[in-house]
Amino acid sequence: MNAAASEARLPSLRRLPPPALVALTVVVLVLFGLPIVMLLAGAFRSAPPGSAGQWTFSAVAAVYSDADTYRTLGNSVVLSASQHLVGIALGVFFAWIVARTNTPLRRLITPMMVVVFAIPNLFVAISYGLLAGSPNGLVNDLAVDLLGGRPRVVVDVYSWWGLIFVSSLKVVPVMYLLLLGPVLALNRSLEEAAVMAGSGRARTFLRIQLPLLAPVLSGLAVLGFVVGLGLLDTPLILGVPADIYVFPSRIYSYLAGGTSPRYAEASALSLLLVALILLLVLARARFLGGRDFTTLTGKSYSSERWDIGAWKWACSAAIVVFAFFALVLPAGQLLVGSLQPIFGVSDKYNLDNYRTLLEDSTAVGAIGNTLLIGVVGGFVATTLALFVAYAARRSRSRLRRLPELSVWLVVAFPGIVLGLGTVWAYLSIPVLRQLYGSLWIVLIALVVFISPTAGRAIDGAVVQIDRELEEAARISGASATRTLIGVVARLIAPAFLATWFVTGVAVAGNLDVSILLSGPGNQTVPVLTYNYYSQNGQTEQAAALLCILMAIVAALFVVGRGLYALVGAVLAHRRRRKDRPQWPADVGTGRGRRAEVIAGG
Amino acid sequence: MAEVRVERLTKRYGSATAVDELDLTVRDGEFLTLLGPSGCGKTTTLRCIAGLEEPDAGTVSIGGRVMSASERKLFVRPERRDIGMVFQSYALWPHMTVSANVAYPLKLRRVPSAERDRRVGEMLELVGLAEFAGRSATSLSGGQQQRVAVARALVSAPRVLLFDEPLSNLDTRLRATMGAELRAIHARTGTTSICVTHDQTEALTLSDRVVVMRDGRVEQAGTPEEIFVTPRTRFVAHFVGFDAALPGRVVELDGGMAYVRIDGTDRVVRCRPGSDLPLDAAVDLMLRSSAVSVQPAEHDDGALNRVPGVVVDRAFQGETVQFTLDVAGHRLLAQVPSHATGGQAEAGRIDEGPVEVVLPEAGAFAFLAEHRAHAAERPAAPVGPTGLPLPADDLGLPTTLGGDPR
Ligand SMILES: Nc1ncnc2c1ncn2[C@@H]1O[C@H](COP(=O)(O)OP(=O)(O)OP(=O)(O)O)[C@@H](O)[C@H]1O
């Protein structure tokens, strides 16, 4: 038959998964599985990574029988639970203001929350350390001015209250963004029925709406609590000086606290934390039926708002107060601090700190590294997430879910634990050891860390692409690759860019993962900032460095948006001339998408 | 143009067999419809022909070229098969304009842009959407989107056109016009076409030939007329509208006709055997309710094809009157033209009570009963609270028909 030439021979396709999927699975297993396995093994090693040692139970025994471990557990639970209680309460409150009331400033809430969400924890924590940790910060300055007396610490943020307050500031936007959809979607007729039946409005909210939200709230509470257990940055900066240790900071102190790092002990403690998280995640899935509360519809209801009378001024005030504490105050302190040649001396302002930084090769290097990590790391994580989601949704091979599962497993590994696992993996294995100390290892670990977040955002977008759209392209004569580029990529572009930006920012501001991996040769801005702040007492430079980081992020956002709009305009122009494809709609401005991005973190 | 040949095609999903050793030939230039109830494997068959599914066994060839032969591990990818397909969801690419959607297959075939523009223009003209060329594809109405999908499928002059329930998303009126348009386009292009539907009217009006499928196999193939007029199995009969049934027994076979005595009576009905019937076989007599007529009981003289019955319910339906009859304990429906359409005067007169039921000769088929043992235990169909019979569940529901031949 003359057609035989174009007939493709299939190597027993039903048994063997396609090579691309095999490659993806191998890459994912190495990237994601290796640190986990090595961490597990590391808890039972007598020597640090990369050196000869024996298998032993001594570290595990020591850690698990130490009373301090259980004090740490208690601290972790108290901190995470309290910050999420505050976060959820305020999140519901603000979502309710936006969804239901005629509060004048309500339109500012969402943009404000997005900005607060995008600011790294490190930024807020250090800023509050400056504000209320030293006698020279703005808060204590003011307090002393009011109360009189000599400069001293009147309000001390290095305390339980300070720690909870600052942590909560960062939880509120997450909870708000996740809750806005469900609150908007609450069935209005139920509420109206209650009002018709003579129930007061406040009462309607408490009796009808809150119970309706209960499943969503409890799901979020568990999820948030789990995430909170693993956060290092704020507890490290504000808790450790007050001798308050939680799991992540205790793990860090095993490694950085004493004369020589105690890897096995750190790993043993990490395993306890991971086990706790897994237990909670599984319990949640079991009791709440694994329902996903964050898949929100962006549907908005344009029905009447409640006129809450004079309360609307109180609500407006609440918005202003939150903006002040979460945004204005920390940003103001960092800006002011970065302009003071000597921190707290408020009679002289100049750009000396910036000049010093930009002349310092370490700092310039760190800025370059961080930019690279943000841009490349975000891109790689998003691309990887796209392939993983695509494989899980489209492939028919039995292998297809494995990459997705591996990525999800990482959710149970907090940043510092993942960093530790990476150290084990890349120091113990000879070939990989060459990567240690280079920027690549930081990049790899951060990509792994952020992948579940990216995966969540991208998966939502992949699901929305009807399979028949791809099949129609195949039938039209496009190969599988061509379909991926010509149809899938184009449809997914807005979600891709949004995810790239969000993960890039998250990666660039991350301290938890990079703190163990980044040294003099491969420093990142967050790590350098922390060093300036904690060890060298160069607070002014820490402030300046953070300001530079935020300026760069803002600039990238503006430039990115501009470029996107420009490309869109150019394509639209070409289309008008040639009936060419139009550029997809605006970059993910939908609340649902943003909320989903966040939910992974 | 090309002939499509499917041999012993099998496709399984896990342990379920969606298509089961299916044989099918679509002649060059023919418009063939796959008809069957939901889940019988129509879409799967179509997708195997398109190359969107990989069959577990059997061969598919188009125009004499083997497209897939599982035994030889041979599989031509869909983009190499030179076919056009109209999807149920239309699957227009939302990021492209109408004309870009239609132009895409040509672009992939590297047709020069001047030629491309010309052919896209022609196609849009053909489906009557020329003025929508620059619009975003998904901003069109359902009917317009469907026409874009047809234009896109046709533009590369494929050898075969596939349609998966092309009309199911349209409202009734649009369905009729689009059906006629598809027919006209087919008449003009003469492209071999395969269409999937579960709507019998659609199948009858669109196609040159209809293939009725059941549980992944071909139940009967033929022209719409053959299928509609002379169903060869009880399943097909039920599917194409033989909605009335009476159980009986073959008492005589003569001159190509069968004589069936209705159970519970001494009356004999002369009818056509649906297939080879042995003498004394238990059969089901299948009829269209519109072919059953009703007369006042006084005419009753025990003649052939007349059975006594009792009117249980009479419902005026405008152009027809529907009688629910009890014939020796069996429920039977009759649609009689009403006096409104100048039909039998009796329809206006007959009310409740005993009547004579006249069964047609040519429009009645005897099929071997598949559920005889079952039916014997339960002489009459259950009657609902209003006196109307519940749907006879031994009639065509495919799940109950897979039947053990007890
Ligand atoms: N991807 C799949 N995975 C598992 N089972 C499937 C899949 N696709 C189809 N099936 C099963 O195969 C059988 C045939 O399905 P198919 O879609 O071909 O039916 P159909 O005749 O097109 O029905 P409908 O008229 O409802 O579209 C069904 O039982 C269906 O459940």
Ligand SMILES: [Mg+2]
């Ligand atoms: Mg179907």
